[in-house]
Amino acid sequence: MRFRHPDGTRVHLAYCTNVHPAEDLDGVIAQLAAHARPVRERLGAPLLGVGLWLARPVVDALLREGTGRLRAALAANGLEAVTLNGFPYRGFQERVVKHRVYHPDWTRDERLRYTLDLARVLAELLPDDADGGSVSTLPLAWREPWTPRDAGAARRNRERLAEGLAGLGRTIRVGFEPEPGCVVETTEGAVRHLAGRDGHGVCLDACHLAVAFEDPGEAVARLGAAGLPVVKLQASAALHLDDPADPAGRAALEAYAEPRFLHQVRERGHGAGADDLPAAALPGRGAWRVHFHVPLHADPPPPLRSTRDVLDGTLRALLGGARALTPHVEVETYTWGVLPGAPPDRADGIAAELAWTRDRLTALGLKEDT
Template sequence: MRFRHPDGSIVHLAYCTNVHPAEDLEGVIAQLDGCASLVRKHLKVPVLGVGLWLANTLAERLSNSPVALGRLARALDRNGLEVVTLNGFPYSGFHDRVVGKKVYQPDWTESARLEYTLDLVKVLGELMPADASYGSISTLPLAWRTPWTRSRDAQARRAFDKLDEHLARVQTRTGRRIRVAVEPEPGCVLEMVPQAANWLTPYAGGGRVGICLDTCHLAVQFEEPAKSFAVLADANVEIVKSQVSAALHIAQPWDPAARELLAEFAEPKFLHQTREYGGPGVDDLDLIGELSGHASWRVHFHVPVHAPPRPPLTSTTDVLDESLRHLVGGPHPLTHHLESETYTWSVLPSPPKGQQRLAEGIAGELAWLRDRLLALGLTQL
């Protein structure tokens, strides 16, 4: 969906298709013809934004085959869909039975990660609408935190320098402005905003490499939105994209009722990093016995923003609301790309059954976000 900010610029809102399992062209087109088309019809909008997730093999195929790329473009057009952003974080296998730490591989010390991202740059340059001010690609925050050394950091730096140079050449050659956004995540090398701001400082002011601010991740780390935005402003690091999502919040982890409900979210597919306020953290829900339980917890489990979990559990929509006020509630947007990224529908305690139910859930999230944007003074187009 598109919105006009009071300053006249366009803010895009999309949903991320990493919620869908397909990794080949036929499967992705079926997603667009099916669920994505249903979401647009539920919302009754002329054009719906989708943040495409393309697995590495498909990204390579599309970047080298005008015929394949044309098929994808036609599927988008016939369903009233547009693409201004790609999710370049998962490389492949995002819907394997167990994903876990595999989602961080290959990392930015490996050539395959740069090659994949360059394929995405080429594909997005062809797919994005002619009137879009820029295209964005989110990517992982270098790697999982271990093992990490100075030499590995230097390897990642060289890869990003090559990426930055490539993005500059693409813009000069094609006039298409493609930007890459590093997404801090709990447990990774860059897990908090100050770490990411510091690492991204060499690219500040260039406008090509910046940050993807995931409001679920921000909340899990108990980072305060106002301070985080101030850190980024001081470092002159731009917010290329924001994934507007919510995490699980457990105000009283000593409550047996809360523990019982929380156990329903402990599933083996995805990693659910958990942090305790003012204290340590663990890398998954099966390790929460190591926490004291004397202060509130937040869990890296993307929950639907419009449908809070059963009490006494809650979600971090308060962090999301405050972040939205900073992102688009000021005189000028801090980013023009917002993406709903609840990829966990299939592993919720009560997952939606069937494509129709999933589409209704995704549309519900987008409608909730739309209401927030309208309340902040934006106008839907």
């Protein structure tokens, strides 16, 4: 879906296909018809953006065979791709993912090659009239271990990344995605580790922003002052529990402890955190927020609630002013497969999330651009 900001910037809205498990080219092509097209049809949209997740084996196949079949499948299903999710390398919907999602990290040449290969593929997938593309990637590495030698290796790989992107013929920008528990946890960490180094930007995930208890307006202003562009917003929401001392709240949260993904927990005001659910060791003296991407349009069962208000504030900070501060918005609720009480038809839920986001964009003054 395409929109026009009042300043004339085209803003693309997509949903991320890392919610689907395919990790071969035939499977990725099949999921466009099986999943993405029904989402578009439920929205009644003539064109829908997909933020493709292409695992390493899919990228290898595209480099061997070319992008022709994938481009044809996108067109046949009324879809377009201007952004890729390059955070998971492979195996993202396996039974257990947890810390494996951070490997290989930016100390490794494999991460550099994967990201450049994604950029090459995206340069061929971009619509002719697109101003450019974006690739999101992990926030350098998980925080431990992180040595001066690791920092040097990551810095050299980011420099090589900038050199590789310069020769693509299309504008492709890479956004490093701050996440709790990683080397780059917050927008302050992004400024410290990334600003002024290599011309790359940030992928701002609203769920991660909320878990870190960052104020959206302050976070966006901080990045802007440091010259770090927001190359993509991931529209997402976290779980929030006002009173962790309440046994009913703890019990409700236990339903979200599951073996596939990592669900970092942070406590407001005490600097306390846990790397995963359950988080029984935390003091419980302040509100908790949990890195569990919950649907944008629906509330979790009380006393839990979602941080949809943080996402709303982030949309306002990026797109509610005189200038559009990001061209790409990607709904990224990858947890439908482990969400308690999730309906069997994900297309309905994804379409409802996109409709919610569309309505927020138009309320900010953006116009649908067909």
